[in-house]
Amino acid sequence: MTTATISPSSGGASSRGPRRGVLTTLLGRQPLGIALAAPYAVFLAAVFAYPLGLAAWISFHDYFFTAPGAPVARPFVGLDNYASALSDPGVRRSFFNVLIFLVINVPLTVLLSLLLATALNGAIRGRAFLRVSYYIPYVTASVALVAVWLFLFSKNGFVNELLGPLAPDPSWLVNSKVAMPLIALFVTWKQLGFSILLYLAALQGVPKELYESASMDGAGKFQSLRNVTIPGVRPATTLVVILATITGANLFTEPYLLTNGGGPNGASTSPVFVMYQRGIEQGNPDVAAAIGVVLVIGVLLISLVSKRLLERD
Amino acid sequence: MTQAVSTSADVQDVPRPTHGASARRPRSRSWVRVVVLVLGAVVFLFPFYYMLIGSLQSEPDTSLAGAFPTGGFTLENYTAINERVDLLRSLINSGIFTGGVILCTIVFGVLTGYALARLHFRGGGTLFAMMLLVQVVPFQLLIIPLYVMIVRSYGLADSYLGMILPFAINSTAVFIFRQFFLQLPEDLFAAARIDGAGELRILWSIALPLVKPALLTAALVTFIGPWNEFLWPFLITKEADLQPLAVSLANYISNIAGRAANPYGAALAGACVLAAPAVALFVAFQKYFKTSDIGSGVKG
Numbered sequence: 001m002t003t004a005t006i007s008p009s010s011g012g013a014s015s016r017g018p019r020r021g022v023l024t025t026l027l028g029r030q031p032l033g034i035a036l037a038a039p040y041a042v043f044l045a046a047v048f049a050y051p052l053g054l055a056a057w058i059s060f061h062d063y064f065f066t067a068p069g070a071p072v073a074r075p076f077v078g079l080d081n082y083a084s085a086l087s088d089p090g091v092r093r094s095f096f097n098v099l100i101f102l103v104i105n106v107p108l109t110v111l112l113s114l115l116l117a118t119a120l121n122g123a124i125r126g127r128a129f130l131r132v133s134y135y136i137p138y139v140t141a142s143v144a145l146v147a148v149w150l151f152l153f154s155k156n157g158f159v160n161e162l163l164g165p166l167a168p169d170p171s172w173l174v175n176s177k178v179a180m181p182l183i184a185l186f187v188t189w190k191q192l193g194f195s196i197l198l199y200l201a202a203l204q205g206v207p208k209e210l211y212e213s214a215s216m217d218g219a220g221k222f223q224s225l226r227n228v229t230i231p232g233v234r235p236a237t238t239l240v241v242i243l244a245t246i247t248g249a250n251l252f253t254e255p256y257l258l259t260n261g262g263g264p265n266g267a268s269t270s271p272v273f274v275m276y277q278r279g280i281e282q283g284n285p286d287v288a289a290a291i292g293v294v295l296v297i298g299v300l301l302i303s304l305v306s307k308r309l310l311e312r313d
Numbered sequence: 314m315t316q317a318v319s320t321s322a323d324v325q326d327v328p329r330p331t332h333g334a335s336a337r338r339p340r341s342r343s344w345v346r347v348v349v350l351v352l353g354a355v356v357f358l359f360p361f362y363y364m365l366i367g368s369l370q371s372e373p374d375t376s377l378a379g380a381f382p383t384g385g386f387t388l389e390n391y392t393a394i395n396e397r398v399d400l401l402r403s404l405i406n407s408g409i410f411t412g413g414v415i416l417c418t419i420v421f422g423v424l425t426g427y428a429l430a431r432l433h434f435r436g437g438g439t440l441f442a443m444m445l446l447v448q449v450v451p452f453q454l455l456i457i458p459l460y461v462m463i464v465r466s467y468g469l470a471d472s473y474l475g476m477i478l479p480f481a482i483n484s485t486a487v488f489i490f491r492q493f494f495l496q497l498p499e500d501l502f503a504a505a506r507i508d509g510a511g512e513l514r515i516l517w518s519i520a521l522p523l524v525k526p527a528l529l530t531a532a533l534v535t536f537i538g539p540w541n542e543f544l545w546p547f548l549i550t551k552e553a554d555l556q557p558l559a560v561s562l563a564n565y566i567s568n569i570a571g572r573a574a575n576p577y578g579a580a581l582a583g584a585c586v587l588a589a590p591a592v593a594l595f596v597a598f599q600k601y602f603k604t605s606d607i608g609s610g611v612k613g
Contacts, residue, residue, distance in 0.1 A: 026435065032512050033434030040425040041440055043482045048447050051458035058458065065465060116353050119346045132599045133354045136361065139595045141541035143559045144584035147566060148364040151373070151577045158363065158375050193357070197603065242449065250453040253543045257563055272453045272544070279457045280548065292454045303449050 052296070059290040065283060081290040085278075090266055091291060094274045097180050101248040104184035109195050109240055114233070116192075117199035131200075135193030142190065142253040149186055149258060173259055176267035183254045183268055187247060194243075198236045206232035234310055241306040249295050252276065271295050364588070368581040390578035391586075397579070398565050400586055403558035406473075407587075410546065410557050411539040413477040418486045418535045419528060425482075426490025427516050431502060441491075444484050452479060453544060464549055471552045480539050486531035493527035494520060529601045533594065540591060558587045 027034065059081050061074045085091050120130060137145060152158050153172040160167035168175050172182050206229065214224040230237075251270035255262040262269030271291060279288025367373065369386040394400065428434065429441055452459075459479055469475030497520060505515045543559045550556045556564070562583040595602060 028432075028434035028437065030432040030434050030512065033428035033432030033437060036424040036428035036432070037434070037437070037440055039421045040482055040487060041436070043421070044440075044443055044447060047459070047479050047481070048450060048455070051455040051462065052450070054458035054461065055455060058461070065461075115349060119349045124346075124350070128599060130350055130354055132596055133358050135602070136592060136595065137357055139537050139591050140588045141543070141559050141591065143541070143543050143563045143566075144364070144588040145360065147562070147580045147584035148360045148367070150566070151367055151581060152360065152363065154375075154577070156375055158377075158380060161375055161377055189356070201603070246449065246451050250451045252453060253563070257566055260567070272456070275454075275457060276544075276548075280460065285457050285461065289457045292457055295454050296450055299451065299454070300449060
């Protein structure tokens with residue numbers, strides 16, 4: 001197998017004789033690559049492509065959990081599951097909550113991570129320590145961090161002690177107005193370190209000469225930030241927006257644990273949490289699959305649109 | 314935590330040499346910079362400090378002064394959580410789950426990354442595009458079909474295999490391997506091929522030793538997923554003996570905490586045990602965790 005691949009590869013695009021040419025067009029110059037990449041390709045097919053197809057199939061049928069192998073009819077029901085998903089106020093609320101999440105998370109993340117990355121860019125003592133301390137929340141389990149936030153934001157917790165009379169009433173986690181913003185804040189805090197890393201890498205890619213020529217043209221600090229830095233890190237900004245969308249659609253641990261099941265009264269529920277409730281707790285996987293399909297399409301659309309919007313010109 | 318104090322002090326020392334009146338502007342600017350950086354570090358680290366402090370006290374003291382206790386530390390919260398949640402068993406489960414994922418990712422990720430970077434084969438471009446695409450399709454949105462497949466069709470509920478399967482090969486790690494292999498000079502490969510080495514031999518004895526840092530970076534990136542994952546193992550494990558720590562701690566927080574004597578203390582003790590391995594790893598190997606590596610390949 002290996003010897004067969006050496007001769008065509010060593011000569012670059014060598015095609016000696018017509019038979020080899022046919023094989024090369026069919027399998028590529030180094031067919032061994034197919035064997036090496038096959039496990040990953042199978043994995044992607046089994047864990048992404050097939051489930052995506054299965055989700056679409058389930059969402060168009062009357063589907064319920066049965067014992068393995070039990071023959072049951074699962075009639076085609078068209079868009080019924082989508083209709084019942086989208087007319088469910090709980091589902092709508094969860095989509096609206098993604099919007100709340102994005103409105104809070106995206107500007108905060110872009111602003112704060114750009115600020116901290118700019119401050120951290122360049123020689124400074126303790127730089128390695130600062131970098132690590134910024135991304136430590138990112139690499140720590142949500143469950144562990146939720147435990148300490150529950151403590152910090154409890155009724156008689158540290159944050160309310162700190163705020164004194166300014167503390168919200170009812171307290172954070174049981175207040176339907178601030179529960180979802182608090183989740184957005186938690187996630188922003190947890191994920192900020194990763195955006196800082198993205199911006200740091202992007203800042204290092206901005207050529208120094210651009211700043212020099214900007215200051216020679218008489219640009220001040222603010223102008224060179226606006227005209228050099230921000231356009232220079234635009235790919236990182238796109239990535240931050242896309243990642244925020246994915247995270248927002250994915251929230252589960254936070255509404256489940258931090259606000260005790262999307263509470264109060266569903267005010268901080270999330271799409272994945274609703275999928276879990278409807279699909280697995282209440283046994284309607286068909287409706288839950290429909291929610292999932294809508295979200296996958298939504299996430300892909302927002303990713304595409306933000307890529308277009310942020311990377312035009 | 315002691316490191317936190319000393320290093321932030323170091324940072325504050327930075328502007329002092331420019332105290333003279335001659336360097337007024339740079340001084341004020343770097344003061345702003347230092348204040349921003351230190352404030353950031355405090356905001357990021359304070360909850361960790363509070364987690365540790367809270368786990369070591371028998372009575373929760375939420376007052377402002379209570380955040381800086383001077384004595385009365387105890388390990389009883391750790392004993393309390395260990396009575397409700399078998400910490401050792403849960404840690405072993407987390408380890409098996411995470412170790413399995415890292416092993417699969419390294420083995421298959423290296424092979425795939427090498428193929429995508431250095432070999433021309435049919436479908437390579439498509440596979441690369443798919444690899445990028447799956448990073449935009451969140452796995453959580455596929456929980457219903459995955460649950461149907463793994464729990465209902467294959468009967469893999471309450472098993473390590475079922476836990477590992479959806480995470481088995483981390484696509485970001487595959488991407489990292491591809492980037493590292495791509496950076497190696499083509500001459501190296503051409504020379505080896507002229508000497509008659511087969512592709513697998515080239516991968517094992519020439520390419521792999523040159524991308525050793527990539528192995529560590531990929532292992533770190535992969536570690537974050539399964540070690541911290543809650544939703545999937547929560548869905549498919551009903552037996553407490555098989556639950557990773559994230560799941561058993563979450564169950565403790567949502568079910569039992571309300572009835573415990575010092576509910577927060579025990580939960581925080583569990584949180585410390587769950588957080589400690591991740592924090593230790595990323596502090597020890599921090600220089601291998603940079604987006605310049607993750608994004609665009611080798612440095613140095």
